[in-house]
Amino acid sequence: MRLQTALLGSIAWAQAIVHGNPTLSHRNDIVPPQPEPITITELPLPPVAPNTKPGSCTHNTGCLDRTSSQQSGNFLPDGNHVVISANFTGAPASPNPASIYTGIQLILVKTDNTTFPNGDPWKCVTCGVPKNNRVGSTELLSYPQAFNDGKRVLVEANIVSCGDELLTSEECTPEKVHIYPIRWDNKADGSGPGGTIRELRIHPDNLHIGFNSFGILNGKIDEYGYFSRLRFNPSPKSGTPRVPRYELVNVTVLFNKDTSLPFTVNGSDLIFKPDTITVGEFRGFTGSGKEVTYVGSPVESCNIDLFAADLKTGKVRRLTSHPEYTDPIDVSPDDKWQVILDTRETGRQMFLAGLRGIPPVTDMASVTVTASTRNNGARRFFEPWLLDHDGDRGTYFGQKINAGGDESPGSINDPNWNAGADPRWSPDGTRIVYFQNLVQEPACGGRNPLPCPKSTEQGGRTSRVMLAHLTSREPIKQQHVEPVSDEVPWGTPYTPGDEMPKRTYPGAGNYTLKGKNSGSASVSIIYGTSNLSIMTVGATYHDFSDDGLSFISGSEKVKSTPLSVTLNRVDWFSDIVSTGEQKGTKKTGPGGFHLEIDAMTNIFNANGTLTTTIDGEVFKQPANGT
Structure with missing residues (x-):
C-alpha cells in the first residue's frame, strides 16, 4: 500500500459565487462540520502485463491489462478486504496453472498491509472456476458488492458464492465457487431471458436489491428504478437460463403514479412541488436501509442532484444542491455522512446551472441533454466529496476528499485522474474506497485538443484504487439491519408483463x-x-x-x-x-x-x-x- 499524502481537506470552492438555495427542506441553520484530516493511500493491485500476448505475464497469480478499468466495490464485513472487478491478460496457455488468470475476474485486495498465504496482497476468487459452476452467468464487469456474510459478492447481474466458506479463507477454492445469474421475470408466462437490469445495489438487510432498467417512451430513452426481494431458485421450471439462479421477486417500481413529476396544473396555473418523489435513476440505500437514494427531477433548472426518499413514508430529502452534476453516492453505516462523486470545482456544468433559483420549467424539454454534458466520453470529471447527513446548504458544499495535492502527474488530485462509481464506506465508518481512471483517447489526443497524459503508475497502468483514511474518527459499532418489508407503500407493484409506467406531464x-x-x-x-x-x-x-x-x-x-x-x-x-x-x-x-x-x-x-x-x-x- 503506497502512501501518497496526508491532507486537511478544503471546504467547497467558490462560496462567494455559488449561492445556496434553501428549496426542499434545506436547513441553513444547521452548523456545518469543520474540515477533518484525511490521508490517501493507494491499494496494491496485480502487476501490469507487458502486452496482451499469451505468456507475456510471468507473475504466478496473473497480470492486469494496462488500459482496462479496475472497478472497486465495497469492503468485506471484516473491513480488511475490498472487492474489485479486474481484467487479467497475458496469461500463458493451458495447461500452465497460471492460464486461469485471464479475462474479467473478481478479486479481493487487502487493506491492512498484510498478504494472503501465497504472498500476494490480493486473491482472485473467480479465476479457474469450472464451467459447470458458472453456467448462465454474465461478465463480472462492474459494481462488485459483498454481502455481510463474507461468502457472497454481487457483481453486475451475478452473485459469486463460495457456499459455506468465507471468500478470504484458503478453503475457498475455485472448485467451491459458483457464479449464479440474476433474473428478473418480465413476461406473464415466465418465458424468455428476463428483463434487462443495471446498476444493482444491495439493501443493507441483504435480502433486498434495488436496480434500474431502461425503456423507450415516446421515442426517447427512459429509465425507472425498482425494489425487489432476492430469492435463490436451485431448479427453475421456466425462463432462461434454466440453471440454478437468483430471482428478483415481489418487485415494486419506485414510481408514484399520482405524483410522477413535480409539476401539476390547476387551470392556467403551473404548480411546482419540489418534494415530489421523482426517481430518475436509483442509486442505492442509506446505511440503515430506511431510505432509497436516487437522481431526481431538478429542483433548479439544469441542476442534477441526489435525493433520498423514505421507503415507508415517501418523505423526500434533497441531499445535494451545488449547481455541478452529482450521481454516485454511498451513505455511511450510521447514516450520519455521505460520500458523493461530483463535478463541483471543475466548472463543467456552471455554464448551464450556475445561475441559481431558476425553476426547472425548460428542463421538461432539456433534462436528458443537460445531464449528458457531465462527461466527455469515458472522462467523467468526478471527484470524491464528503458531506454530512444534511448535505449541501447555505455556503456549505462539503469537503473534497482528495484535496491538498499539487495536481502534479500521478498526484491524488491530478485532474487527469477521474473517479468512477461507486465510492464505498468501510463497515466502521473510518475509511472510504474509490477508484480512478486516467483519461485516454479519444477523450484526449488525436483530434481532441487536449493532450493525453502519461501514466506514472506501475507498467503505465491507467486505473488505480484509492483508500481515504478519516484519521480523526473513532470506529462506529456495526449495527444489524432488520429486514424491511417487500412493500413500498408509495411505489407501484410490478407484475411480470406489465408495461412501463408513464410519467405525466402538463398538457400543451x-x-x-x-x-x-x-x-x-x-x-x-x-x-x-x-x-x-x-x-x-x-x-x-x-x-x-x-x-x-x-x-x-x-x-x-x-x-x-x-x-x-x-x-x-x-x-x-x-x-x-x-x-x-x-x-x-x-x-x-x-x-x-x-x-x-x-x-x-x-x-x-x-x-x-x-x-x-x-x-x-x-x-x-x-x-x-x-
Missing part, C-alpha cells in the same frame, strides 16, 4: 408559475407533431423569486428534437438576469446555442454559445470534444 398550453416569495413566470409548453413528448418550453420571468433574496427576470426557450432513441438536439435561447443577492446573467449568443449529444456516449458537440456570469465570474461551455 400557456401557464403562470408563481414564485413562492414574489413574481411569476409565463410558461409555454408545445408538444411535437410526430411524437407525444414535450418539444418546446418557453418561459418569461417577471422578478421571479422563491427565496426572496434573488430575483429572476428575462426569458428562455428550449426546443428538443430526438434524432434517435438516445441522441438529442436542443436549440436554446436564453437572456436571463438575476438581481438581488445573486447578480448574474445566463445568455446565449446572437444565433442561440445548439447542442447535439448522445445520452450513452456524452460527446459534447455544440454550435453557438451559452454563457453564465455570476458576480463577475464568467462560465463558458466546454470546447467541442472536451
